[in-house]
Amino acid sequence: MSTLCRAVRFFRDAGQGGYVFSMRKISTALVSFALLFAAAPLIAQIPPAAAVSTRAAISGTEPGERVEAVLALRKTGGPAALKGLLDVITVEKHKGVRIHAVNALGFFDAPEARARLREIAGDDPDGDLRTAAVMALSRLGDTQYLADAFDVETSTHVKIAIVDALARTEDGEKELEKIKSKSGDKRIKGRLNLYVPDRKKAKGR
Numbered sequence: 001m002s003t004l005c006r007a008v009r010f011f012r013d014a015g016q017g018g019y020v021f022s023m024r025k026i027s028t029a030l031v032s033f034a035l036l037f038a039a040a041p042l043i044a045q046i047p048p049a050a051a052v053s054t055r056a057a058i059s060g061t062e063p064g065e066r067v068e069a070v071l072a073l074r075k076t077g078g079p080a081a082l083k084g085l086l087d088v089i090t091v092e093k094h095k096g097v098r099i100h101a102v103n104a105l106g107f108f109d110a111p112e113a114r115a116r117l118r119e120i121a122g123d124d125p126d127g128d129l130r131t132a133a134v135m136a137l138s139r140l141g142d143t144q145y146l147a148d149a150f151d152v153e154t155s156t157h158v159k160i161a162i163v164d165a166l167a168r169t170e171d172g173e174k175e176l177e178k179i180k181s182k183s184g185d186k187r188i189k190g191r192l193n194l195y196v197p198d199r200k201k202a203k204g205r
Contacts, residue, residue, distance in 0.1 A: 050076050054084030057101075063094045070097065074104035082108045086116055099132045106136025114140060121149055131161040138165035138172075147175040160191050167195040 053076060056069035070088060073081040085108070088101045102120060105113045114137070121133035130153075137146055143166065150162045163179065166172035173196065180192045 050078060050080035050084055053081070054087065057084060057088045057097075058091060063097050066092070066094070066097045067100050070100045070104055074107050077108070079110075082110055082113060086112060089116065089120075095126065095128065098129060102129060102132040103136055106139040109140055114142060118142075118145055121145075122152070127155045127158050130155070130158050134158065134162050134165045138168040141169050143169045143172050143175060146172070147178070150179055156185060156187055159185070159188055163188065163191050163195070 053069045053072040057066050060066040073084045085101050092098045117133045117137050121130050124130050146166050153159050166175050176196045180196050
């Protein structure tokens with residue numbers, strides 16, 4: 001039985017039971033039922049988990065609640081969850097929640113995720129956000145971008161994070177060797193030595 005038929009039967013039975021409905025109210029209710037019935041296929045296409053998590057991630061009253069929702073979006077996956085994470089990063093003000101959302105983007109191998117992560121890694125004024133972005137990009141294997149980002153990055157802290165990120169990529173060793181050949185910062189060289197041993201010292205052993 002269709003939703004519209006159920007509505008007609010409801011009002012018929014209600015009338016027999018002594019309830020009085022005006023024709024205007026009945027017409028309005030029938031139109032509402034008809035619209036709901038027509039929209040049902042579209043509503044069914046929206047992944048419920050992603051929709052619920054996105055609402056919680058954006059409107060949750062506590063940062064911890066919003067972080068849990070962000071993690072749920074990461075676990076859910078798919079285009080709807082990706083859009084939800086992008087929306088969270090756009091509107092979220094709490095640094096911790098934003099870092100979790102940026103980290104979660106690294107689990108979505110999609111052009112939109114890469115573009116947003118590159119934007120954050122290159123332009124965000126917060127070094128911790130840039131660090132989160134480069135680590136997320138390492139999961140996506142964005143080696144060339146990370147190598148280029150190292151050259152323009154001004155923070156030693158973030159540069160070290162880029163070294164760590166490159167070490168996680170399949171073809172990052174060559175880029176690390178290039179960085180080591182031109183880097184003069186002792187802290188950065190110390191981190192590079194973990195991944196690219198000094199060949200001269202290795203031969204002398």
